[in-house]
Structures are given as C-alpha cells and as structure tokens.
Amino acid sequence: MGWHSDDLPEGHEGYVVAVLADGTEPPAIRTPRKAADGREYTGENSAWWLYDGREGRPRAFAVKAGCACGWRSTDMFPVDFQDWEATDGFEAGDGPWAAWEAEHVGRLVGGRIPxxxxxxxxxxxxxxxxxxxxxxxxxxxxxxxxxxxxxxxxxxxxxxxxxxxxxxxxxxxxxxxxxxxxxxxxxxxxx
Known part of the structure; x- marks a missing residue:
C-alpha cells in the first residue's frame, strides 16, 4: 500500500523503492497469487521488503522514495527489515515518505490552484x-x-x-x- 494525497492529480501514489548495492532498482519478483474467483496466476511484486536476500532474491542495500508517475528521490535511506515503519518513514514523518512529500508532492501541489x-x-x-x-x-x-x-x-x-x-x-x-x-x-x- 502506498501514500496518497487528496491534493494530487491522478497517477501519483508514493511508495518505498528498494535499491541494490550498485544503486539500481531490482526487477519485480514473480510470485504465485490467487484471484478472487480462486484461479491461480503469477503476479509481479516489487515491495521493498521482499528484497531481503532470502530464497534467491537480491538484498536491498537501501531504499528511496518513488511515485507511480516514475519520479524517484535522489536521497537513499537505511533499510530495517525488522521495522517496516522505520524504513517507510510515514509514522515518524521522515525517510522516504518525507522525501516524497517535500520533493515531489510539494512541487506538484505548490503550483496547483486549489x-x-x-x-x-x-x-x-x-x-x-x-x-x-x-x-x-x-x-x-x-x-x-x-x-x-x-x-x-x-x-x-x-x-x-x-x-x-x-x-x-x-x-x-x-x-x-x-x-x-x-x-x-x-x-x-x-x-
């Protein structure tokens, strides 16, 4: 689940993005899923916490803020696989969430007429x-x-x-x- 703001135009949902040691974003992980009708299918998931190095997955070195529109923060933040809220920053008002709010939402909403x-x-x-x-x-x-x-x-x-x-x-x-x-x-x- 991502971050939302009522002031934003369509297509802007913020979220935490995993970053590998070489500075790149890892590819989405294909995982088995079940549809509401019970049908099984393979879906893609790029939630940052999946990149924990287990089951052959790459391990995230850091995280940054991202938006569904393609925007990414330049700053990277530490990963704590034991504390998702600390990594996300939403509850404390820091980390990737604060970067998304200040750098991306602030620019989008700042010049938009209410x-x-x-x-x-x-x-x-x-x-x-x-x-x-x-x-x-x-x-x-x-x-x-x-x-x-x-x-x-x-x-x-x-x-x-x-x-x-x-x-x-x-x-x-x-x-x-x-x-x-x-x-x-x-x-x-x-x-």
Missing part, C-alpha cells in the same frame, strides 16, 4: 461575460476592479513565492512567461 479557487475564478469569468452582454459599462467597471485586485494579489503572491525559495523559472511558468520576463516584471519590488 479546486475551490479555480471554481471561483471560472464563476467570475462567466459572470463578467454575461454582464458584458447585458450591461457593458458595468462590466468595464467590474473588470477594471478585478484587474486592479489581480495585479496587487499577483505581486503579493510572487513576493511570497520568492521568499519561499521559488525560482524565477517556476514563477515564469506559473505566470505563462519566461524566467527573464517574470524577473523583469516582478523583481523591481523589494522582497
């Missing part, structure tokens, strides 16, 4: 379009207010992102521009 905010923006877009059709001058005033509010909040958000260590490349991506354009536009304000 659903409630995205819904509010979409509702406002629809309302302004309807207002432009029925009362154009009121729509001009409303859009001008939104623009002024948006500009101020954008600068505030960039300032916070820079303080949190965001790169100009990531800020450029978030604003739909280049690193250089983002830097030129927003770096004039003291942080």
């Amino acid at each position: 659903d409630d905010v995205a819904d509010t923006i979409e509702r406002l877009r629809v309302q302004l379009a309807a207002l432009a059709d029925s009362r154009p001058l009121a729509a001009v005033e409303a859009a001008a207010r939104v623009e002024k509010l948006g500009t101020a909040r954008l600068q505030q958000a960039v300032t916070s992102a820079v303080r949190d260590g965001a790169s100009w490349t990531s800020i450029g991506t978030a604003t739909g521009t280049t690193r250089q354009a983002a830097h030129q536009r927003f770096s004039k304000v003291p942080f």
Whole structure:
C-alpha cells in the first residue's frame, strides 16, 4: 500500500523503492497469487521488503522514495527489515515518505490552484461575460476592479513565492512567461 494525497492529480501514489548495492532498482519478483474467483496466476511484486536476500532474491542495500508517475528521490535511506515503519518513514514523518512529500508532492501541489479557487475564478469569468452582454459599462467597471485586485494579489503572491525559495523559472511558468520576463516584471519590488 502506498501514500496518497487528496491534493494530487491522478497517477501519483508514493511508495518505498528498494535499491541494490550498485544503486539500481531490482526487477519485480514473480510470485504465485490467487484471484478472487480462486484461479491461480503469477503476479509481479516489487515491495521493498521482499528484497531481503532470502530464497534467491537480491538484498536491498537501501531504499528511496518513488511515485507511480516514475519520479524517484535522489536521497537513499537505511533499510530495517525488522521495522517496516522505520524504513517507510510515514509514522515518524521522515525517510522516504518525507522525501516524497517535500520533493515531489510539494512541487506538484505548490503550483496547483486549489479546486475551490479555480471554481471561483471560472464563476467570475462567466459572470463578467454575461454582464458584458447585458450591461457593458458595468462590466468595464467590474473588470477594471478585478484587474486592479489581480495585479496587487499577483505581486503579493510572487513576493511570497520568492521568499519561499521559488525560482524565477517556476514563477515564469506559473505566470505563462519566461524566467527573464517574470524577473523583469516582478523583481523591481523589494522582497
């Protein structure tokens, strides 16, 4: 069983990955299994604890964090075959779990607009379009207010992102521009 986060898009489930002494990941182990209908078949399993050196299996030298999307942490962590929770790090908030949360989930969620905010923006877009059709001058005033509010909040958000260590490349991506354009536009304000 892996780690999940409600904030993540589909295809992101974190888990512990076994690492061999040469730094590679071992191939999946083929094991006999039984289907719900009782039919037997051979399945593949790559759970880190299977790589314990017994029954001809390779022995894990270390573990690292992995994600179903293919991401892997660069840091490796010690293996304790007697204490799966210590190896996993979930209960203590360290090890592979912490690496997955900080390095992968943090990057994915950090730049993702929360659903409630995205819904509010979409509702406002629809309302302004309807207002432009029925009362154009009121729509001009409303859009001008939104623009002024948006500009101020954008600068505030960039300032916070820079303080949190965001790169100009990531800020450029978030604003739909280049690193250089983002830097030129927003770096004039003291942080």
